[in-house]
Amino acid sequence: xxxxxxxxxxxxxxxxxxxxxxxxxxxxxxxxxxxxxxxxxxxxxxxxxxxxxxxxxxxxxxxxxxxxxxxxxxxxxxxxxxxxxxxxxxxxxxxxxxxxxxxxxxxxxxxxxxxxxxxxxxxxxxxxxxxxxxxxxxxxxxxxxxxxxxxxxxxxxxxxxxxxxxxxxxxxxxxxxxxxxxxxxxxxxxxxxxxxxxxxxxxxxxxxxxxxxxxxxxxxxxxxxxxxxxxxxxxxxxxxxxxxxxxxxxxxxxxxxxxxxxxxxxxxxxxxxxxxxxxxxxxxxxxxxxxxxxxxxxxxxxxxxxxxxxxxxxxxxxxxxxxxxxxxxxxxxxxxxxxxxxxxxxxxxxxxxxxxxxxxxxxxxxxxxxxxxxxxxxxxxxxxxxxxxxxxxxxxxxxxxxxxxxxxxxxxxxxxxxxxxxxxxxxxxxxxxxxxxxxxxxxxxxxxxxxxxxxxxxxxx
Amino acid sequence: xxxxxxxxxxxxxxxxxxxxxxxxxxxxxxxxxxxxxxxxxxxxxxxxxxxxxxxxxxxxxxxxxxxxxxxxxxxxxxxxxxxxxxxxxxxxxxxxxxxxxxxxxxxxxxxxxxxxxxxxxxxxxxxxxxxxxxxxxxxxxxxxxxxxxxxxxxxxxxxxxxxxxxxxxxxxxxxxxxxxxxxxxxxxxxxxxxxxxxxxxxxxxxxxxxxxxxxxxxxxxxxxxxxxxxxxxxxxxxxxxxxxxxxxxxxxxxxxxxxxxxxxxxxxxxxxxxxxxxxxxxxxxxxxxxxxxxxxxxxxxxxxxxxxxxxxxxxxxxxxxxxxxxxxxxxxxxxxxxxxxxxxxxxxxxxxxxxxxxxxxxxxxxxxxxxxxxxxxxxxxxxxxxxxxxxxxxxxxxxxxxxxxxxxxxxxxxxxxxxxxxxxxxxxxxxxxxxxxxxxxxxxxxxxxxxxxxxxxxxxx
Numbered sequence: 076x077x078x079x080x081x082x083x084x085x086x087x088x089x090x091x092x093x094x095x096x097x098x099x100x101x102x103x104x105x106x107x108x109x110x111x112x113x114x115x116x117x118x119x120x121x122x123x124x125x126x127x128x129x130x131x132x133x134x135x136x137x138x139x140x141x142x143x144x145x146x147x148x149x150x151x152x153x154x155x156x157x158x159x160x161x162x163x164x165x166x167x168x169x170x171x172x173x174x175x176x177x178x179x180x181x182x183x184x185x186x187x188x189x190x191x192x193x194x195x196x197x198x199x200x201x202x203x204x205x206x207x208x209x210x211x212x213x214x215x216x217x218x219x220x221x222x223x224x225x226x227x228x229x230x231x232x233x234x235x236x237x238x239x240x241x242x243x244x245x246x247x248x249x250x251x252x253x254x255x256x257x258x259x260x261x262x263x264x265x266x267x268x269x270x271x272x273x274x275x276x277x278x279x280x281x282x283x284x285x286x287x288x289x290x291x292x293x294x295x296x297x298x299x300x301x302x303x304x305x306x307x308x309x310x311x312x313x314x315x316x317x318x319x320x321x322x323x324x325x326x327x328x329x330x331x332x333x334x335x336x337x338x339x340x341x342x343x344x345x346x347x348x349x350x351x352x353x354x355x356x357x358x359x360x361x362x363x364x365x366x367x368x369x370x371x372x373x374x375x376x377x378x379x380x381x382x383x384x385x386x387x388x389x390x391x392x393x394x395x396x397x398x399x400x401x402x403x404x405x406x407x408x409x410x411x412x413x414x415x416x417x418x419x420x421x422x423x424x425x426x427x428x429x430x431x432x433x434x435x436x437x438x439x440x441x442x443x444x445x446x447x448x449x450x451x452x453x454x455x456x457x458x459x460x461x462x463x464x465x466x467x468x469x470x471x472x473x474x475x476x477x478x479x480x481x482x483x484x485x486x487x488x489x490x491x492x493x494x495x496x497x498x499x500x501x502x503x504x505x506x507x508x509x510x511x512x513x514x515x516x517x518x519x520x521x522x523x524x525x526x527x528x529x530x531x532x533x534x535x536x
Numbered sequence: 537x538x539x540x541x542x543x544x545x546x547x548x549x550x551x552x553x554x555x556x557x558x559x560x561x562x563x564x565x566x567x568x569x570x571x572x573x574x575x576x577x578x579x580x581x582x583x584x585x586x587x588x589x590x591x592x593x594x595x596x597x598x599x600x601x602x603x604x605x606x607x608x609x610x611x612x613x614x615x616x617x618x619x620x621x622x623x624x625x626x627x628x629x630x631x632x633x634x635x636x637x638x639x640x641x642x643x644x645x646x647x648x649x650x651x652x653x654x655x656x657x658x659x660x661x662x663x664x665x666x667x668x669x670x671x672x673x674x675x676x677x678x679x680x681x682x683x684x685x686x687x688x689x690x691x692x693x694x695x696x697x698x699x700x701x702x703x704x705x706x707x708x709x710x711x712x713x714x715x716x717x718x719x720x721x722x723x724x725x726x727x728x729x730x731x732x733x734x735x736x737x738x739x740x741x742x743x744x745x746x747x748x749x750x751x752x753x754x755x756x757x758x759x760x761x762x763x764x765x766x767x768x769x770x771x772x773x774x775x776x777x778x779x780x781x782x783x784x785x786x787x788x789x790x791x792x793x794x795x796x797x798x799x800x801x802x803x804x805x806x807x808x809x810x811x812x813x814x815x816x817x818x819x820x821x822x823x824x825x826x827x828x829x830x831x832x833x834x835x836x837x838x839x840x841x842x843x844x845x846x847x848x849x850x851x852x853x854x855x856x857x858x859x860x861x862x863x864x865x866x867x868x869x870x871x872x873x874x875x876x877x878x879x880x881x882x883x884x885x886x887x888x889x890x891x892x893x894x895x896x897x898x899x900x901x902x903x904x905x906x907x908x909x910x911x912x913x914x915x916x917x918x919x920x921x922x923x924x925x926x927x928x929x930x931x932x933x934x935x936x937x938x939x940x941x942x943x944x945x946x947x948x949x950x951x952x953x954x955x956x957x958x959x960x961x962x963x964x965x966x967x968x969x970x971x972x973x974x975x976x977x978x979x980x981x982x983x984x985x986x987x988x989x990x991x992x993x994x995x996x997x
């Protein structure tokens with residue numbers, strides 16, 4: 076089909092929104108390694124997870140055999156409020172770059188949470204409601220996940236308790252107010268509302284908190300209060316499953332116009348948006364039906380894929396969560412304070428880790444000033460002010476398009492534009508003022524993190 | 537057609553985006569009164585306006601005979617980046633209100649400027665570029681218009697000088713950074729870059745600025761620099777013309793599903809979004825082809841329609857702009873500092889003023905705590921965090937839907953959701969904390985403003 080017939084934005088019809096999620100694990104010959112109980116070092120059973128997580132979500136977490144999971148009607152109804160999201164042909168960016176490449180992006184930022192996080196938040200809230208729970212607890216750092224979960228809980232009338240890293244709580248009051256608008260209670264962490272919080276406050280009176288501490292508080296509240304469970308916005312298999320709606324919609328939209336991407340690019344922190352975007356395409360690759368190049372883009376300041384170890388490690392800094400086999404920098408690794416935005420997790424989705432280990436996808440690490448340069452260039456020609464996280468994918472998409480300009484190749488590039496940067500203007504200001512700095516951890520820095528990875532037979536790295 | 541077939545969001549196809557603006561003045565039997573030269577009290581001629589405004593825009597400003605104006609292809613191309621905007625059926629809000637009313641809203645917030653302002657910004661930037669200008673100047677208060685203009689100028693490679701009211705510049709650094717991302721220069725007003733700014737700074741050393749002062753600075757820079765003109769984001773006839781794209785799209789989307797609104801509601805500050813939304817519907821009413829109820833919603837703290845005088849008055853506080861016949865509170869009227877968000881202009885579009893005077897539309901004034909209550913209710917069920925301005929329309933739409941619940945009438949309500957509130961979280965915070973107060977000017981307050989309306993034969997009020 077001639078290019079001219081491809082609109083700027085391809086919207087599916089509402090009845091074309093996927094009614095099933097795609098579980099890429101089902102089509103992997105070598106499956107991701109199971110979660111281990113850190114005490115017994117044996118694979119975790121459902122009954123060990125249900126005190127913390129909702130039952131149906133535990134079932135999804137452990138299910139690596141069913142390729143398709145029906146999306147409940149109530150979730151489909153909610154999806155109609157902000158989905159289908161547009162698949163955009165970046166005509167203006169192509170023109171500005173003067174590249175023969177054809178660039179598409181799937182834009183997930185057109186909802187009040189400002190990101191793709193809502194896709195999983197609504198699913199997790201739904202299953203909590205179905206289980207008859209009163210509410211859920213979670214942690215949030217930058218605030219995208221907390222906002223998304225607040226919206227989802229408000230929709231189902233669930234209580235939502237968000238533990239927000241204290242420094243973010245104070246520096247990002249606007250994020251906090253959006254959550255309050257949706258009726259969530261937002262507590263700066265560490266707080267005196269939990270045992271673990273009180274302990275930390277006593278030991279470190281002036282602490283501004285950390286994601287690890289906020290997780291610990293949220294888990295404590297979930298397990299100590301009747302009718303509550305803990306929910307998490309990335310990393311987990313269930314979250315990748317819910318996020319497959321991104322890739323399924325993108326693929327359906329491309330199929331409509333006989334477009335086949337040569338490469339698919341996404342930013343990777345915990346891996347949920349990238350995993351969701353590539354899932355259906357990876358499924359075809361796994362089954363030998365098609366081939367695609369997949370590129371995960373991570374910050375040079377938190378390079379789990381490109382410089383991490385593939386080993387069993389704790390998912391949280393507090394070492395209370397299960398052990399997951401993943402590319403990791405060690406659970407004690409914390410990116411430099413200079414690092415703006417998310418993509419700060421020390422590890423990576425076990426699904427993506429296994430796919431990467433099998434050589435089915437690539438990874439690149441990029442420095443943040445180059446990321447913000449790409450973000451600004453994109454904003455000026457495409458009109459959307461991107462989130463710092465999403466801009467990692469923009470950076471590599473532009474790099475690849477410029478390679479096409481050199482070689483004359485007319486490659487088709489698809490990337491995930493996960494969200495908007497309206498709440499990240501402090502970072503943009505640093506970029507404009509020239510006070511933003513890059514940070515690449517030294518080998519010594521990384522060695523400290525690796526030293527904290529648990530050592531046991533079969534966990535050599 | 538049965539309701540069930542109406543999707544949550546009606547999107548036109550890209551080739552259905554209007555290629556002509558509709559000029560409602562052409563179909564008004566009694567036209568809006570012409571602008572007057574404040575010195576001679578005679579109608580302004582084009583040549584008196586072209587030193588300040590772009591030539592083609594002056595022609596549009598004075599054109600009250602051509603009903604349809606072709607939209608240049610370059611503007612249509614830009615529109616494709618963020619238009620068509622969705623017409624949303626508020627199924628979730630209807631359900632929450634348990635009303636038999638059918639509620640629709642035209643959502644203009646899905647672009648980085650966060651509002652409908654971009655529709656006119658891109659047109660004004662285009663004509664400036666066509667005229668071979670180097671750049672444009674403008675003022676911004678809350679920042680929506682400045683952001684929109686920055687985006688538009690960036691697209692056409694025009695220099696953009698924004699004078700931002702100093703108090704906003706300091707209190708809304710994020711808005712400022714978005715403008716800088718688009719390459720605009722943002723100067724806090726009053727500044728030492730203009731003669732008028734230096735005078736004001738000398739007279740009032742600690743002043744935090746005002747919109748009137750920022751206008752004066754922007755106009756001075758435009759008229760004292762070769763290749764620059766001044767642009768304005770509301771009030772003017774040309775702006776209503778450009779904004780007619782909102783109403784034309786809304787009507788085309790409704791026509792597709794045989795939906796006929798009984799009432800059309802919009803917030804009104806200077807009148808551009810409301811004027812744009814109602815234009816094609818008003819055209820039908822003027823020609824006797826259909827009847828609709830039109831409701832302008834304004835803040836009780838700045839009640840130009842409901843408590844103002846219909847008279848010739850200055851458009852700016854500095855009294856350097858032409859005289860316009862409009863509903864006005866007097867050019868010295870400034871709403872209470874307690875008033876959050878925009879809709880602060882002392883006057884009103886001359887087109888809407890004349891339509892209102894002829895009894896063709898109604899107006900309501902609402903208090904801001906009730907507006908934020910409606911905003912929060914809407915956000916929770918419809919998922920979009922609305923701008924304070926837009927929430928005025930939400931408030932009255934909900935009021936009308938609740939009346940339908942009492943009477944059992946199945947009225948069809950259309951309202952304009954002009955933008956998102958991501959940069960207005962300080963106001964939301966005040967609302968959550970209970971520190972937001974309402975303010976209704978007393979008759980004495982208003983009398984002070986009325987005293988500044990110029991007095992001359994034919995200007996009795």
